[in-house]
Amino acid sequence: MDNAACSYRRFLEGEERAFDEIIKDLFDPLVFFIHRYVQDIHTAEDIAIDAFSDLVVHRHRYNFKVTLKTYVFMLGRSRALNYIKHRSRMATVALDGLENTLSANELPEEVLLADEQKRAVHAALAALPEEMRAAVHLVYFEELSYEEAARVMKKNKKQIDNLLYRAKALLRTTLNKERDPSL
Secondary structure, eight states: OOOHHHHHHHHTTTEEEEEEEEHHHHHHHHHHHHHHHSHHHHHHHHHHHHHHHHHHHHTTTTOOSHHHHHHHHHHHHHHHHHHHHHHOOOOOOOOOOOOOOTTTTHHHHHHHHHHHHHHHHHHHHHSSSSSHHHHHIIIIISSOOHHHHHHHTOOOOOHHHHHHHHHHHHHHHHHHHOOTTTT
């Protein structure tokens, strides 16, 4: 049984602090996962909070057959998709990234090169189809197993394997074209 599930059992038995451990371990990864869907960090945080509140309100729904992380990610994905389906078309302005300062040891050229590389990788990831992007995020960023990622995405293990294989091939092609446009 995973640590989060053990903490959840302790929470169900009345130890309130155990839920704090769950939130400490799973909140940030869940927010970043949801952010991939909704493209707004504040909305992602709200959806993550809703997913955790579901653990408190509907204690009987989690049956310990999958890891708690997988279950919470399934809740988060479901709520993110519902949000996308029902969100209003209000225009918002993102204020993220306004403060970009150099440390004393960094050269501006190094920072610029690193930023360009990060932008190229982020652009290549963003260009992937949604299912491939979600599979890459779950397996490589959240370190879920193929089985756990399959449960979250409601697919089987082979489908996740195929999505990741195709995603890596597309990323390789896109990043190689970025380096050498004559390809």
